[in-house]
Amino acid sequence: MKIDILSLFPRMFQGVFDESIIKRAIDEEKISINIVNFRDYSKDPHNKVDDTPYGGGAGMVLTCQPIFDCVNDLKTPDSKVILLTPSGIPYKQEKVYELSKEKHLIIICGHYEGFDERIRTIVDEEISIGDYVLTGGEIASMILVDSVARVLPGVITEESHKEDSFNNNLLDYPTYTKPREYNGLEVPEVLLSGDHKKIEEYRRNEAIKKTKEIRPDLLGDD
Numbered sequence: 606m607k608i609d610i611l612s613l614f615p616r617m618f619q620g621v622f623d624e625s626i627i628k629r630a631i632d633e634e635k636i637s638i639n640i641v642n643f644r645d646y647s648k649d650p651h652n653k654v655d656d657t658p659y660g661g662g663a664g665m666v667l668t669c670q671p672i673f674d675c676v677n678d679l680k681t682p683d684s685k686v687i688l689l690t691p692s693g694i695p696y697k698q699e700k701v702y703e704l705s706k707e708k709h710l711i712i713i714c715g716h717y718e719g720f721d722e723r724i725r726t727i728v729d730e731e732i733s734i735g736d737y738v739l740t741g742g743e744i745a746s747m748i749l750v751d752s753v754a755r756v757l758p759g760v761i762t763e764e765s766h767k768e769d770s771f772n773n774n775l776l777d778y779p780t781y782t783k784p785r786e787y788n789g790l791e792v793p794e795v796l797l798s799g800d801h802k803k804i805e806e807y808r809r810n811e812a813i814k815k816t817k818e819i820r821p822d823l824l825g826d827d
């Protein structure tokens with residue numbers, strides 16, 4: 606999968622994509638990530654990318670020209686263009702799997718007070734990573750890329766993500782590792798039993814219990 610991220614702050618991505626599982630996925634050519642500074646596309650003599658809002662109001666608004674030209678330059682018939690904005694559709698695990706099937710994502714990170722409404726006309730999807738407002742789309746794009754990269758074939762084993770929280774509308778079951786007892790806290794006996802059927806049953810019941818308690822909305826119980 607190829608991903609182009611349009612951002613005015615390319616250095617923000619250093620570290621996040623240079624470590625751990627994402628780095629390995631890049632090194633093994635499962636994913637290629639390109640950070641594009643759309644300021645480079647500005648036709649303004651001072652490379653401006655924003656301006657004051659028509660009608661007045663606070664802050665600066667991203668202008669159409671640099672983003673339109675940048676997307677035009679990168680876009681192919683295989684591209685899906687995503688705009689990250691708090692007013693987008695809430696991002697869910699289902700969407701992670703859907704996006705992981707795409708060949709090429711172009712992700713636009715908004716910044717400042719917002720963007721010219723006409724930018725919406727060149728976008729396939731608008732996504733929000735949650736009901737809160739960030740200073741820009743950069744961190745949101747890292748979350749999107751991280752979540753998509755980990756479910757690409759061969760990045761982590763399918764077994765590692767098929768029982769993730771949110772698959773089957775359930776939160777993940779609790780897990781334990783050695784030692785059997787720590788500071789008086791015991792590992793549930795059933796996990797030491799070797800009885801796979803019982804273990805599976807225990808995990809499912811625990812997942813349901815946890816989901817009912819913390820996220821009843823996932824079960825349609827709220």
Ligand code: ADE
Nearest residue numbers: 689690691733734739745
């Ligand atoms: N940019 C600012 N806040 C955001 C959010 N919650 N989701 C996506 N992009 C954003």
